[in-house]
Amino acid sequence: MTLVEPSPGLVTQWFTPPLKLANFKLIAFDMDSTLINIECVDEIADVVGRKAEVAAITEAAMHGEIADYKESLRRRVFLLRGVSVASMDAVYRQRVRVNPGAAELVRACKAAGLKTLLVSGGFTFFSDRIQAALGIDFSRANVLESRDGLLTGKMVDQPWGDICDGEEKRSMLLQTCQQLGIKPRQAIAVGDGANDLPMMDAAGLSVAYHAKPMVREQAMVAINEGGLDRLLEVLEPS
Numbered sequence: 001m002t003l004v005e006p007s008p009g010l011v012t013q014w015f016t017p018p019l020k021l022a023n024f025k026l027i028a029f030d031m032d033s034t035l036i037n038i039e040c041v042d043e044i045a046d047v048v049g050r051k052a053e054v055a056a057i058t059e060a061a062m063h064g065e066i067a068d069y070k071e072s073l074r075r076r077v078f079l080l081r082g083v084s085v086a087s088m089d090a091v092y093r094q095r096v097r098v099n100p101g102a103a104e105l106v107r108a109c110k111a112a113g114l115k116t117l118l119v120s121g122g123f124t125f126f127s128d129r130i131q132a133a134l135g136i137d138f139s140r141a142n143v144l145e146s147r148d149g150l151l152t153g154k155m156v157d158q159p160w161g162d163i164c165d166g167e168e169k170r171s172m173l174l175q176t177c178q179q180l181g182i183k184p185r186q187a188i189a190v191g192d193g194a195n196d197l198p199m200m201d202a203a204g205l206s207v208a209y210h211a212k213p214m215v216r217e218q219a220m221v222a223i224n225e226g227g228l229d230r231l232l233e234v235l236e237p238s
Contacts, residue, residue: 011222011224018234019236020236028190030119030169033209035099039122041122044080045080047083057076058072062193069194070162070163080144085125088125116134120164121169124143166194188206194212197215205221
């Protein structure tokens with residue numbers, strides 16, 4: 001394995017840049033700590049004074065130290081019970097920011113003819129808004145259950161299952177490729193945590209953004225400094 005640093009903070013391996021952006025037809029993004037600056041579940045927990053407890057579970061899951069991601073998320077969501085939907089709206093308005101370069105990268109990909117996918121182990125309350133803000137074509141995330149304006153500490157079952165974990169992210173990427181009539185090697189997958197590795201492994205180009213060490217080690221591109229649009233340094237738009 002040969003690691004190459006085309007410029008400071010940008011590392012590539014297993015291919016020789018540049019590649020043609022137009023050779024790809026789909027780019028899939030994780031949301032929390034990838035498209036946006038926070039882990040939403042941690043910030044929601046802060047509302048009820050449980051951020052430290054929830055964040056510790058999140059960190060262990062993202063490092064791959066917890067084998068059962070679904071159970072780890074159920075534990076975290078249970079600790080959110082009683083949070084109001086109004087408080088979640090405040091978290092979105094006051095704490096969520098699109099990460100540097102995200103809008104620019106999405107625009108460049110769409111201009112080159114790629115479809116875009118947001119696939120998240122987070123929640124539709126946030127992903128629906130980020131999808132709309134960035135003009136992303138497809139999305140999948142978890143649905144928090146609420147009753148009388150308060151979170152119940154549970155998630156709502158979906159036709160594809162109860163939780164969007166790493167395997168579901170991979171499945172969604174492959175399903176979207178099939179829907180578009182393209183090969184997985186024509187897809188790019190961008191993430192930061194262990195639960196992004198299955199979809200990154202399935203894609204033709206894997207990108208780690210300010211990621212955990214095990215993710216950086218396995219990605220073809222690691223953006224360790226700067227914004228998401230640094231991916232364009234190894235992908236020629238024309």
